[in-house]
């Protein structure tokens with residue numbers, strides 16, 4: 001008997017994470033993506049009407065005002081998109097008997113702990129982005145115990161360039177590149193995230209709060225150096241393989257305060273799914289080879 005396909009509706013489907021989820025899950029499920037202008041989550045009143053006309057088993061919220069510095073000034077928009085809209089989406093999902101998968105961030109923590117944060121640790125966001133994301137989490141989880149909040153960190157994937165891609169691009173043009181050496185977290189492969197979360201399509205699997213990232217930890221500089229190493233191996237010609245260190249305090253252009261250590265423990269995810277996230281370097285290498293090796297090899 002053919003396995004039942006899950007009907008998945010992804011809002012904000014052009015995002016870095018959501019785009020990868022859409023592509024990966026479409027191989028085995030019935031996946032629909034909605035993005036602006038068809039659906040603007042800040043128009044809170046329109047959400048029940050638009051979603052009420054659609055059928056889905058799992059609703060995924062890929063939207064977010066993710067520019068951490070912009071959130072400090074665009075406070076009203078950040079609050080609506082990151083805090084209020086998730087609550088409304090959670091209610092819409094509940095009304096249809098569906099599970100919501102909503103994403104949050106390591107930036108809900110202040111970074112003072114020096115070991116990986118678990119789901120039990122008390123959040124204490126430093127900036128407005130983290131504050132609004134935390135409120136969004138609470139609104140989702142208060143609505144329905146089946147819903148899920150998934151905290152991720154340093155996401156990379158093929159839909160949209162991220163830190164690794166922009167550093168590789170800079171190293172192709174410039175002799176010197178730099179990255180922060182005293183801020184630590186763990187990169188998260190968007191494609192691996194799709195694999196882990198597919199497990200939660202089964203409605204009997206417990207919802208709640210989960211941390212999801214690859215294993216290991218690194219500074220931004222170490223992350224950058226590995227990206228350049230793998231890009232060289234994949235055949236790209238770089239002007240430098242070295243990433244010069246700068247400190248977080250030197251980043252005068254940063255407006256929002258950021259946690260210096262925001263590694264997430266994935267023990268709960270592994271215990272629930274039986275899948276232990278692979279090391280970030282392996283996932284990053286695979287991503288870089290898939291994206292850049294075809295460009296570098298002559299046709």
Ligand SMILES: NC(=O)c1ccc[n+]([C@@H]2O[C@H](COP(=O)([O-])OP(=O)(O)OC[C@H]3O[C@@H](n4cnc5c(N)ncnc54)[C@H](OP(=O)(O)O)[C@@H]3O)[C@@H](O)[C@H]2O)c1
Nearest residue numbers: 012014015016017040041042063064066103105152154155
């Ligand atoms: N990337 C990371 O490193 C990271 C780290 C921690 C947590 N997260 C969380 O992961 C989730 C996804 O992040 P991401 O990296 O995929 O972000 P992203 O690439 O910035 O995507 C966010 C998407 O939200 C959409 N959006 C924003 N406001 C909207 C609105 N009013 N109505 C409809 N769509 C709207 C944007 O649409 P447009 O394309 O139209 O602008 C964009 O496609 C977010 O919840 C974020 O907080 C990400």
